[in-house]
Amino acid sequence: MLTCKDVATVIGQDDVRNLGWWRRLGLQFHLLMCPDCRRYAAQIRAIGVSARRLFREHGEDPQTLERLRETILRRRG
Amino acid sequence: MAEIVTPEDPGLAAEVRAGNRTAIQTVVETYLAQILRAARGAGLDPQRAEDVTQATFMTFIESAPRFEGRSSVRTWLFGILYKKIAEARRARQRDRQMDEIDEAFEGRFDASGSWSKPPQPVDTVLHHKEVETEIFACLDAAPLRLTLAFVLREVEELSTEDICDVLGITRTNLGVMLHRIRNRVRDCLESKGVRR
Numbered sequence: 001m002l003t004c005k006d007v008a009t010v011i012g013q014d015d016v017r018n019l020g021w022w023r024r025l026g027l028q029f030h031l032l033m034c035p036d037c038r039r040y041a042a043q044i045r046a047i048g049v050s051a052r053r054l055f056r057e058h059g060e061d062p063q064t065l066e067r068l069r070e071t072i073l074r075r076r077g
Numbered sequence: 078m079a080e081i082v083t084p085e086d087p088g089l090a091a092e093v094r095a096g097n098r099t100a101i102q103t104v105v106e107t108y109l110a111q112i113l114r115a116a117r118g119a120g121l122d123p124q125r126a127e128d129v130t131q132a133t134f135m136t137f138i139e140s141a142p143r144f145e146g147r148s149s150v151r152t153w154l155f156g157i158l159y160k161k162i163a164e165a166r167r168a169r170q171r172d173r174q175m176d177e178i179d180e181a182f183e184g185r186f187d188a189s190g191s192w193s194k195p196p197q198p199v200d201t202v203l204h205h206k207e208v209e210t211e212i213f214a215c216l217d218a219a220p221l222r223l224t225l226a227f228v229l230r231e232v233e234e235l236s237t238e239d240i241c242d243v244l245g246i247t248r249t250n251l252g253v254m255l256h257r258i259r260n261r262v263r264d265c266l267e268s269k270g271v272r273r
Binding site for chain 2: 003004005006008009012013014015036037039040043044047048050051052054055056060064065068069071072073
């Protein structure tokens with residue numbers, strides 16, 4: 001039987017893929033029945049999504065990139 | 078006349094080793110933004126991040142003749158970046174905080190493994206300025222390896238093998254590290270009272 005702590009650990013470790021089919025079924029069933037674990041899983045997922053968006057949106061200033069590229073490629077000569 | 082070389086080109090490693098100008102330029106152009114982004118993600122301020130990025134590519138260029146191509150160019154670059162960042166952050170010893178993080182997680186469950194302190198509602202539209210600041214601040218304060226594991230996995234979407242290669246850790250280590258940093262960020266956001 002999976003406890004909430006087991007579920008939270010597997011989700012946090014990104015380990016769902018490595019569970020055997022039986023335990024994965026148990027995990028999905030637990031999530032169906034447990035709103036706290038559902039919330040936890042959703043929050044972990046949302047953090048990943050937000051981080052990806054934040055980092056990529058911040059996007060590097062094209063001038064900075066250009067300047068860096070110039071410096072790197074010029075110096076290699 | 079040099080052939081056009083693309084990042085997917087299987088001959089890239091050989092071209093890089095031979096010092097082929099185009100190959101090197103392709104590598105720089107392909108990975109510059111990612112490396113800079115990862116340096117910023119690791120908590121370096123903009124100037125340091127630029128310095129470290131530049132240093133990473135300079136090291137790449139000068140050690141190109143020794144590149145065997147066993148790992149991908151990208152993994153190799155991230156490996157160099159990791160060492161450069163570690164040098165830049167050497168003054169900031171955060172590893173002692175690792176134990177605190179585990180206690181924070183353990184303390185949320187009772188003896189039977191059920192939540193005693195369940196997660197609180199957090200605004201799932203994590204886009205506001207304060208949340209942004211919070212995520213960055215939390216990552217910045219965390220031990221470098223945790224932050225980098227998070228950035229490489231969540232933002233750069235490197236495979237498990239590649240991340241383990243870059244950080245010099247096992248798959249099990251990586252799982253534990255991701256768990257810790259994710260909990261840490263989640264706890265940071267919850268404690269800052271981000272509410273739906």
